[in-house]
Amino acid sequence: MKTLRAITIGIIVWIAIFFEVSILMFGLNLSNGPLYYLIHYVFSGLLVAVCAALYFRKVRSGLIEGILLGLVLLATGIFLDAVITVPIFVKNWYYFIDSKLILGYIEGFLVAVLIGLIKKN
Numbered sequence: 427m428k429t430l431r432a433i434t435i436g437i438i439v440w441i442a443i444f445f446e447v448s449i450l451m452f453g454l455n456l457s458n459g460p461l462y463y464l465i466h467y468v469f470s471g472l473l474v475a476v477c478a479a480l481y482f483r484k485v486r487s488g489l490i491e492g493i494l495l496g497l498v499l500l501a502t503g504i505f506l507d508a509v510i511t512v513p514i515f516v517k518n519w520y521y522f523i524d525s526k527l528i529l530g531y532i533e534g535f536l537v538a539v540l541i542g543l544i545k546k547n
Contacts (some may be wrong), residue, residue: 427494428485435481435495436502439534442473444511463526467533474499474534478541492542496535503531 446469456462481495504522512521521527 427491427498429498431481431485432495432498433502435477436499437506439474439477439499440503440506442477443470446470446473467530470530471533471537474537475541478538479545482542482545487542487545489539489543492539495542496538499538500531500535503534 447466450456450462450466456465478492478495478499482491485491507521507527512519
């Protein structure tokens, strides 16, 4: 595993999802409804898939590598949410026990694992 590369991909994923959520909430006036979450989970999954594929372009792929990348993406997302999202935007630490957020974290992890499993170098 290339740790710095994985962390960089994690930061890129987090920024991309931040912009995606901002566009949905403020650009399209969608928030916290079923349509918002449907669109959000589709796009966030695609963003993770594209970024994971970029990561695996120059790194050995496989199940273990996918799991490791998924864990790094998860840790990076949680860290950035803890230092940016919660203090600046949400202002409520209960944010981390929201089932929709947890589902998003799980989705990102599983997509990274899947890309690691199917990507051939």
